[in-house]
Amino acid sequence: MTNDKQPITNNKQQTTILNPLTTTPDTLVPEAIALMSQSNSSYILMLAPREHHRSPVGLLTTTDVVRLTALGTDLSNLSLATVITKPLHTITQTQAQDVFAVVKILHQHRIRHLPVVDEEGHLVGIITPQSIQTFLKPMDLFKLKQVSEVMNTNVVQADKQTSIRSITQLMTKEQVSCVVIVENSSLARGEVNTNSEPQTVFPVGIVTEREIIEFQNLGLEPDKASAATIMSAPVLSIKPADSMWDAYQMMQQQPGNCLIVTNDPGELVGIITQIGALKAINLQETEQTVATWQHLVGEQTGELRQLNEQLQQEIGERQILETHLRTSQEKMRALFEAMTELVVIVSMQGNQLENIEIAPMNPHGVDQPDAEIISQTVASFLQEPTAPLWLNQVQQALTTQQILSFDYSLGVGEEQLWFSARISPISDTSVLWVARDISDAYRQAAQRKRAEETLRQKNEELASTLQELQNTQQELIQSEKMASLGQLIAGVAHEINTPMGAIQASIANISSALENSLQQLPQIFQQLSAERQADFFALLAAQEGKSQELSFREERKCKRALKKQLEAQGIDDADTLAADLVQLGITQDITPFLPLLQDPNCHLVLDTANNLVTQQNNSQNIQLAVEKSSKIVFALKSYVRQNNSGEMSKARIAEGIDVVLTIYQNLLKQGIEVIKDYEDVPEILCYPEELNQVWTNLVHNAIQAMNYEGTLTIKVFEQEHQVVVQFTDSGCGIPPEIQAKIFDAFFTTKPMGEGSGLGLNIVNKIIKKHQGKIEVDSVPGKTTFSIFLPIRKMEN
Numbered sequence: 001m002t003n004d005k006q007p008i009t010n011n012k013q014q015t016t017i018l019n020p021l022t023t024t025p026d027t028l029v030p031e032a033i034a035l036m037s038q039s040n041s042s043y044i045l046m047l048a049p050r051e052h053h054r055s056p057v058g059l060l061t062t063t064d065v066v067r068l069t070a071l072g073t074d075l076s077n078l079s080l081a082t083v084i085t086k087p088l089h090t091i092t093q094t095q096a097q098d099v100f101a102v103v104k105i106l107h108q109h110r111i112r113h114l115p116v117v118d119e120e121g122h123l124v125g126i127i128t129p130q131s132i133q134t135f136l137k138p139m140d141l142f143k144l145k146q147v148s149e150v151m152n153t154n155v156v157q158a159d160k161q162t163s164i165r166s167i168t169q170l171m172t173k174e175q176v177s178c179v180v181i182v183e184n185s186s187l188a189r190g191e192v193n194t195n196s197e198p199q200t201v202f203p204v205g206i207v208t209e210r211e212i213i214e215f216q217n218l219g220l221e222p223d224k225a226s227a228a229t230i231m232s233a234p235v236l237s238i239k240p241a242d243s244m245w246d247a248y249q250m251m252q253q254q255p256g257n258c259l260i261v262t263n264d265p266g267e268l269v270g271i272i273t274q275i276g277a278l279k280a281i282n283l284q285e286t287e288q289t290v291a292t293w294q295h296l297v298g299e300q301t302g303e304l305r306q307l308n309e310q311l312q313q314e315i316g317e318r319q320i321l322e323t324h325l326r327t328s329q330e331k332m333r334a335l336f337e338a339m340t341e342l343v344v345i346v347s348m349q350g351n352q353l354e355n356i357e358i359a360p361m362n363p364h365g366v367d368q369p370d371a372e373i374i375s376q377t378v379a380s381f382l383q384e385p386t387a388p389l390w391l392n393q394v395q396q397a398l399t400t401q402q403i404l405s406f407d408y409s410l411g412v413g414e415e416q417l418w419f420s421a422r423i424s425p426i427s428d429t430s431v432l433w434v435a436r437d438i439s440d441a442y443r444q445a446a447q448r449k450r451a452e453e454t455l456r457q458k459n460e461e462l463a464s465t466l467q468e469l470q471n472t473q474q475e476l477i478q479s480e481k482m483a484s485l486g487q488l489i490a491g492v493a494h495e496i497n498t499p500m501g502a503i504q505a506s507i508a509n510i511s512s513a514l515e516n517s518l519q520q521l522p523q524i525f526q527q528l529s530a531e532r533q534a535d536f537f538a539l540l541a542a543q544e545g546k547s548q549e550l551s552f553r554e555e556r557k558c559k560r561a562l563k564k565q566l567e568a569q570g571i572d573d574a575d576t577l578a579a580d581l582v583q584l585g586i587t588q589d590i591t592p593f594l595p596l597l598q599d600p601n602c603h604l605v606l607d608t609a610n611n612l613v614t615q616q617n618n619s620q621n622i623q624l625a626v627e628k629s630s631k632i633v634f635a636l637k638s639y640v641r642q643n644n645s646g647e648m649s650k651a652r653i654a655e656g657i658d659v660v661l662t663i664y665q666n667l668l669k670q671g672i673e674v675i676k677d678y679e680d681v682p683e684i685l686c687y688p689e690e691l692n693q694v695w696t697n698l699v700h701n702a703i704q705a706m707n708y709e710g711t712l713t714i715k716v717f718e719q720e721h722q723v724v725v726q727f728t729d730s731g732c733g734i735p736p737e738i739q740a741k742i743f744d745a746f747f748t749t750k751p752m753g754e755g756s757g758l759g760l761n762i763v764n765k766i767i768k769k770h771q772g773k774i775e776v777d778s779v780p781g782k783t784t785f786s787i788f789l790p791i792r793k794m795e796n
Contacts, residue, residue: 705731
């Protein structure tokens, strides 16, 4: 049950005008009045001038304009902030939900406009008596009251000659929103008729706050204009015996929301205003009325429930009739939908054809099937080989009671026409056969199939062409690689010949020293005592690990020092012995070897030791030469290797760069310092042979840019899941105007015959194939090519 005292709530804020007329406090009063006039508004709200803050700070109403006019204030240069003196009353959204609470506030403060704000004080809208009446829709309440119960008999009157200034002063003094203009009245200067002495007056017009707003907007002189110039005429009037509902409806049409009350002869007896009408709504009476309505709604809901139950029973009784009606409707609908198609009703008796009926067709339809198609269709039901197939389709539709569709063809004249048949059961023994000509669709399908076959062939040709293009690109990369290698082959051959010559010379030295050693060793072991033999082996052992080469000056210095030590010991031929000792690497303390040097066979001992040391040194030279040759051969093998599998493999970037540097060693050593700054980066999935071509091109270009003299810095590091490789040379640089073109095919700055213009273009394609990118930054004296390669995980 609903509580009788439960207030009427405004959940959807229907009493609130959500887009009120607003301005700022610095707006001039004439501008505000013009806005009110244009918007047909009885107010204008002032908002705080702060950005993003919509808090109301003041309100100008038609009553304020009347007051200012009455005072004779010059409004032309005044802002709203200077004329508004009354405090602004507001209400929150939560409070505004109780309509009766809103009405109480309006009555308490004697105001007609109540701004609504949210919890933060921002403007939401405004409530007026008119919006409240619109929400409450007090039709039943007003129908219970007569105009005589609500009207105000104390009517403020004036004649037509009264000035506008006097009118406004009168409205301000009596605190009314309108003045009735009358004729033949002794109240010619705006006196108040309290009806203590009834007078006979006839209303001819009315001046409301709305007319004052329009007057001010026109900028006329209030002392010179009379009421006759602005009054609304003729006036709407109502009789005292009429209902307030009639008055409410008439007031919605009256611009000033005031309604004059006259008797049958037309004499003025009272006036009704919007505020007066709102006061006529007794809040307690309204709440009781709402409770009564709710009770009536409950009773009507019960009655409606009973009616629904009766309706359900009637629906059940009519279902049988609807079933028969539906069958007829479906049959008719199928016929009418197929009127432009071939429509046949086929009846069966068991498994045998009983009857074929051609349905009547719309004589105004277009594309009707001709007689030959109809005859061919009927014949197909009766003759082989189509009859068994078609009758089987009909029988299946009857058995399943479901719609079947199938396509068939008919030979009509010299044409082969295709049809799409739709078989719809209309009873247990009959079907509706609707055949639509789809020959055009079949021809289009055939054409589409031929086009698809042509497209498939074109795709195969395109795939073949693409494969050939990829092969050509690989061949071009390999050709460019071989061309680069061809330019370097002389230097590579020189790099290989150098260690080979060293090996050849070392072998000759070893052969000579070995031959001498074979002759000298037996003599030493025969002529030397066991103690001197031990000194001999100690001499050989002291020489091991002392293969450091001395400069000519250092060698002479050591010889002089050893010669002095030998002469101090009284050893003969000190100069020769000092030279032999220096050759053996004995350059400082010779005390351990003095007994051996004082032996008569010391020359034979030193000569034999020198032969053995010569063999050892030349063996080491051969080992170094072989390692260098192997490194060059390995670099060549890695460089020219071509992987035809087309699959990526894991590789270390730095190793590929070192291979290229080895091949270019002959050119680099002529005057280029190579600085390698390799960080420890992970292996990446790539095409190693193609990346070698990238390093080759960049190193080759750097060498030529530096004219074989300068510094080449190579950096390898990891950055944001990428391996970054940078080649920086100290060459002449790339002019800014051609930097955007260097990756274009066939673009070159070299003379005719010295460059194909494909090097950097191939480099760019290879980097893009790795889903990476290449950047260049060049100024005179410093050019850097940066390559960014993604670090991919090995895929299964």
